[in-house]
Amino acid sequence: MSRKKIVAGNWKMNLDRVKATELAQAVAGRHAEAGSVELVLCPPAAYLTTVGTALGLVHAVSPSGVTLGAQNMHDKASGAFTGEIAPAMLVDVGCSFVILGHSERRTLFGETDGMVNAKTKAALAVGLTPIVCVGETLEEREANRTQAVVTTQINGSLAGLSAADLEKIVIAYEPVWAIGTGKVASPQQAQEVHAIIRGLLGALASPAVAAKVRIQYGGSVKPDNAADLAAQPDIDGALVGGASLKADDFLGIARAFA
Ligand code: 13P
Numbered sequence: 001m002s003r004k005k006i007v008a009g010n011w012k013m014n015l016d017r018v019k020a021t022e023l024a025q026a027v028a029g030r031h032a033e034a035g036s037v038e039l040v041l042c043p044p045a046a047y048l049t050t051v052g053t054a055l056g057l058v059h060a061v062s063p064s065g066v067t068l069g070a071q072n073m074h075d076k077a078s079g080a081f082t083g084e085i086a087p088a089m090l091v092d093v094g095c096s097f098v099i100l101g102h103s104e105r106r107t108l109f110g111e112t113d114g115m116v117n118a119k120t121k122a123a124l125a126v127g128l129t130p131i132v133c134v135g136e137t138l139e140e141r142e143a144n145r146t147q148a149v150v151t152t153q154i155n156g157s158l159a160g161l162s163a164a165d166l167e168k169i170v171i172a173y174e175p176v177w178a179i180g181t182g183k184v185a186s187p188q189q190a191q192e193v194h195a196i197i198r199g200l201l202g203a204l205a206s207p208a209v210a211a212k213v214r215i216q217y218g219g220s221v222k223p224d225n226a227a228d229l230a231a232q233p234d235i236d237g238a239l240v241g242g243a244s245l246k247a248d249d250f251l252g253i254a255r256a257f258a
């Protein structure tokens with residue numbers, strides 16, 4: 001089963017309008033380096049339109065093929081939710097993807113599997129592809145609870161999704177201890193959990209559906225460690241934080257998956 005590789009840049013709360021524009025233009029201008037790898041840029045919400053314009057997006061289609069993603073959203077369609085962004089608004093400004101349940105959302109902003117589940121369903125309902133994040137803390141790994149934690153997160157975040165919907169989503173396995181620490185998971189550690197996740201998807205839907213779902217690895221991915229990760233059978237791309245803020249590094253990672 002060959003799955004189209006996908007490398008996404010999670011810019012988190014970084015850059016400014018000018019730098020965001022320049023980075024998007026640089027990635028779009030050099031997208032050919034990534035070959036058939038799908039590239040997604042996820043800027044801060046304030047710059048979604050700016051980056052969408054830089055990518056030349058018209059109704060989510062960009063000439064370079066580089067697409068736009070958000071880092072979060074609310075699960076409700078509209079209403080009195082001060083400071084929140086509705087799923088359809090993301091579509092309206094050109095997003096095709098939305099990162100959901102990132103560990104920073106879970107730990108710093110109290111997002112639960114139930115909330116991630118509601119958001120995942122809401123994203124799918126408007127045609128956005130959710131990138132659903134899961135991953136264990138160092139404490140959990142050291143207590144041999146990685147499998148249990150990831151199982152709870154996957155089953156909770158994806159509860160009630162049809163096989164047709166499961167097939168459309170992207171999963172990101174991001175061990176919390178590897179995020180922003182420079183401590184990347186070894187290719188074997190990552191592959192082991194990716195295989196567990198694919199097994200869980202198989203149980204939720206079917207092995208055939210699980211074989212179609214793309215599972216990204218995230219956590220200190222850099223150009224010099226990406227190739228070993230990309231060589232693993234169940235690693236279908238990367239969700240990149242720090243290294244996505246430089247076009248050279250982001251494209252270097254994408255090339256490793258090409
Ligand atoms: P780093 O690549 O900076 O470790 O961040 C990973 C991440 O959280 C991507 O969502």
